[in-house]
Amino acid sequence: MTVSEATRQVLELIEADISASSLDIDLDPNPSSTDDPGKFLLEGELARVVQPFNGFHANINLDWFEGSDERPEIQREPFYWYVFALRGQSGEEVETYHVCDFLSLKSHVLDFEAPEGNDHRDHHDWRGEIQKLDSDTGYFRWGDEPTDEQRLGRQVQLRNIEVAAGDVSPTTSGHRTPSDNEESARERASDTGEIQNENRRRKVTTSRVVRDTSLARDVKEHHNHECQLCGNTLHLSGDERYAEAHHVKPLGSPHDGPDVIKNILCLCPNCHVRLDYGTRELSRSDLRETDRHRIDDKYIQHHNQKIVEEGAE
Numbered sequence: 405m406t407v408s409e410a411t412r413q414v415l416e417l418i419e420a421d422i423s424a425s426s427l428d429i430d431l432d433p434n435p436s437s438t439d440d441p442g443k444f445l446l447e448g449e450l451a452r453v454v455q456p457f458n459g460f461h462a463n464i465n466l467d468w469f470e471g472s473d474e475r476p477e478i479q480r481e482p483f484y485w486y487v488f489a490l491r492g493q494s495g496e497e498v499e500t501y502h503v504c505d506f507l508s509l510k511s512h513v514l515d516f517e518a519p520e521g522n523d524h525r526d527h528h529d530w531r532g533e534i535q536k537l538d539s540d541t542g543y544f545r546w547g548d549e550p551t552d553e554q555r556l557g558r559q560v561q562l563r564n565i566e567v568a569a570g571d572v573s574p575t576t577s578g579h580r581t582p583s584d585n586e587e588s589a590r591e592r593a594s595d596t597g598e599i600q601n602e603n604r605r606r607k608v609t610t611s612r613v614v615r616d617t618s619l620a621r622d623v624k625e626h627h628n629h630e631c632q633l634c635g636n637t638l639h640l641s642g643d644e645r646y647a648e649a650h651h652v653k654p655l656g657s658p659h660d661g662p663d664v665i666k667n668i669l670c671l672c673p674n675c676h677v678r679l680d681y682g683t684r685e686l687s688r689s690d691l692r693e694t695d696r697h698r699i700d701d702k703y704i705q706h707h708n709q710k711i712v713e714e715g716a717e
C-alpha cells in the first residue's frame with residue numbers, strides 16, 4: 405500500500421466521522437503548501453499519515469522523538485498530527501485510524517520502562533507500533549512484547565477525530581498511564597505462577613518482558629514460531645503466529661548470558677514461564693533442534709545448575 409492510497413482511505417474515514425458527528429473540524433485534504441501525498445491539514449495543523457507496513461502494524465521510528473519537545477519536522481516542514489492508518493487483518497483496506505499529536509505519541513513511546521535496565525533505546529531493532537485491539541481501541545507496544553501484558557496498558561482510542569476538535573485531550577483519549585495497569589498486569593501474571601515468594605516473584609515477573617534482539621526474532625522465524633519444548637504454536641488472529649524467545653543463560657546481571665543463537669530457544673508462553681521460574685530442567689533430548697540451530701551444552705548446564713537448582717533453595 406502506498407502512502408497516497410493509505411491517506412486517501414484515512415481521509416474517507418475521517419470525513420465520514422466528521423459528517424456523522426456534530427463536530428466542527430476543518431479538514432483540508434490537499435494543502436497547497438506540500439507535495440507529500442501523506443500530508444493534509446487538520447484544524448489548520450499539518451498531519452502526516454503513518455501507513456501500515458505489514459498486516460495491521462504501523463511502524464514507529466524512535467528517531468522521531470530524539471531531541472526536544474519542539475514540534476518535529478518532516479522534510480523540513482513542521483507538523484503536528486501523526487495519523488496512524490491501521491488496516492484490517494486481510495486485504496488492503498484501511499479499517500481504522502488513530503490521531504495522535506506529537507507529544508502524546510512521544511509519551512506513549514517513552515512511558516514504557518523496560519525492566520532491569522533493558523531500555524528500548526538499547527536496541528535499534530526494536531519496533532514500536534500501534535496495533536488494533538478491538539473495533540474501538542488499539543494499544544501501543546514495543547517490538548514483540550507479550551501481547552497480553554500490553555492489552556492491559558497503554559490503550560488508545562481509535563477513530564478519535566474528536567481530539568482535533570479539542571473535545572478530548574489527546575493525552576486522555578484512551579491513553580492511560582502505565583503504572584497502575586502494568587502493576588496489575590504483573591500481579592495477574594504472578595497470580596498464575598506457583599511461586600509465592602514475593603522477592604523471587606517480582607524478579608521473575610519483571611523479567612518476563614523480554615527484549616527481543618534481531619537474533620531472537622531469527623530463531624523464532626527459523627522454528628516457524630513452534631515451541632522447541634512442547635511443539636505447540638500459539639495462533640493469534642488470522643494467520644499470525646506467536647512465540648517467545650528465551651535466553652537459556654539469561655541476559656543481564658547476574659547471569660550475563662550472551663545474545664547468540666546457541667543460547668536462544670523459541671518457546672510458547674507456557675514453557676517460557678516454566679524455564680524462567682526454573683520449574684523445569686532442560687535436557688538435550690527434550691529439545692526440538694535443527695542442524696542449523698543447536699543450544700550449547702554449557703547454557704543447558706547453566707539453566708539446570710543456576711536457575712533450577714539454586715532457585716529451588
Ligand SMILES: [Zn+2]
Nearest residue numbers: 631634672675
Ligand atoms: Zn511449549
